[in-house]
Amino acid sequence: MKLSSWNVNSLKVRLPQVVDWLKLNQPDVLCLQETKLQDAHFPVDEIAEIGYHAIFSGQKTYNGVALLSKVNTDTDYCTALPGLNDPQKRLIAATCNDIRVICIYVPNGERVDSEKYSYKLEWLKALTSFLQEERKRHSKIALLGDFNIAPTSSDVYDPPAWEGKVLCSAPEREAFQQLLATGLVDSFRLFTQPPGTYTWWDYRMMSFRRNHGLRIDHILISAEMAHSCTRCWVDIAPRKLERPSDHAPITAELSL
C-alpha cells in the first residue's frame, strides 16, 4: 500500500503533472491539497481514465482537498471537522481498504501575530479532537497533507532565520506533538533520511536551486502500523518541471 500527498497549488494548472506522476508512481492513494476548484469543475473523467476514483471537497479560488484512490474507498466520507463551523475546505477523510485516510490542508497562519495564526491553532485543536474520536473507530489511521508546520530545526534550511516565525513557532510545533500524541508517528522519521530533505521551497529567491526549503508536508501513521512502514520519501522531480507547484509530493509505503 502506497500512500502519497501533494499540495498541487491549483489542480487546473497542475493536472497534466498529476496525471503523469500517477502513471509513473502508481500510489494506491494520493491526497491533494489546494485544488482551488469548485466540485462541479473537478476533473473526474481525466482521473478515472488512469484508473483512479476521486472524492473531493472544493471551493472557488482557495483551499480545496481531494483523495484519489485505486483501492476500495467508502462513499460515506467526511469533509468537515466536527465542532468547527468552517466554510474553508481543508479536510477529507475516507476509509481506503481498512485504513482510515485523512487528507488535510492546515491553515497557513500568515504571521504569528495575525488572526489567521489563531485560526490555525484553533483548527489544529479541532483536528486533534477529531483524531481522538477517529481512533476509537479505526485502528489504522493515516493523516496526510500540508501541515504548514516544520516540526523541528532539522526540517528547516536556516533555523536561526526561521526561529519563532510562522511554520516554526513553538505553539505550532506543540500542536504537531499533540497530533502525534493521539497515537501517530511521523513516517518520514522512521528512517534515516538525507539531510536537507524538504517538501516546500519558495518560488522566489531561487529557493529550490539553493535547496532553501522546509519540510511542512507529512504522512503520520498509527503507531501500531509503524513496523509495517517500509519506506518514506520525498520526490523532488516534479519541483524541477516547468510551472511546478511550490510543494513536492511525499510517499509512504506500507507492507499491508
Next chain:
DNA sequence: ATGGCCAGCATCGCTGGA
C-alpha cells in the same frame, strides 16, 4: 546589499500563499 514568484479573479491591481 537588496530582492527576486505564482495562481485566481477581475481587469491592467489586488488577495493569499508560506
